[in-house]
Amino acid sequence: MAAYECIYNKYWPLLYGYVYNRLKSKEITEEIVQEVFFSLWNRRAALQLTQTLSAYLYTAVKYQIFNYMKADRVRKTYAGAFSRYNEQLQDNSNEEYMTYADLANAVEKEVSRLPEKCQQVFRMSRNEHRSIQDIAAALNISHKTVENHLTKALKHLRLAFREYFWLF
Numbered sequence: 001m002a003a004y005e006c007i008y009n010k011y012w013p014l015l016y017g018y019v020y021n022r023l024k025s026k027e028i029t030e031e032i033v034q035e036v037f038f039s040l041w042n043r044r045a046a047l048q049l050t051q052t053l054s055a056y057l058y059t060a061v062k063y064q065i066f067n068y069m070k071a072d073r074v075r076k077t078y079a080g081a082f083s084r085y086n087e088q089l090q091d092n093s094n095e096e097y098m099t100y101a102d103l104a105n106a107v108e109k110e111v112s113r114l115p116e117k118c119q120q121v122f123r124m125s126r127n128e129h130r131s132i133q134d135i136a137a138a139l140n141i142s143h144k145t146v147e148n149h150l151t152k153a154l155k156h157l158r159l160a161f162r163e164y165f166w167l168f
Contacts, residue, residue, distance in 0.1 A: 004040075004044070007053065008037055011053075011057050012033060015036065015057060016033050018061060019033055019061055019065060022065055023065065032061060032068060033061065035064055036060045036061050036064055039060065107161075110160045111123070113156070114153055117139075118149045118152055118153050120139070121135055121149035121153070122150060122153040125146075132147060
């Protein structure tokens, strides 16, 4: 524990500066650096370094940055597509709005068929727009469990609406 604390105190500010210089966001930087240290702690017993600890940490941070940027690009693409869809929805007739409302109700009905914890994770992710780490912390479960619940929910919805999406 003392060794981990020493590593944490030595590398936290260095890694923080490295990430912040690339992303320019305090919250995201803290999340990425914390995730690297969390991973280091969880893997401490099995971790076998083939390089220096410094190189390992900087490499881990670099991959976390890449993962964040990839996910951010997907989020922005999704948000843009949703925004365009939402604009079209508002520009079109009441009939299309009713179709949208019916679809939203159908999605909610399908979500309510999921196990309670799976529903909760899905709603926190999709309705409250919370990150996987945030959901894991709020529910006191691992981020892998959150990912598994989201995967299960999305698979269920894909199966439930496969005919609908096939029309597109």
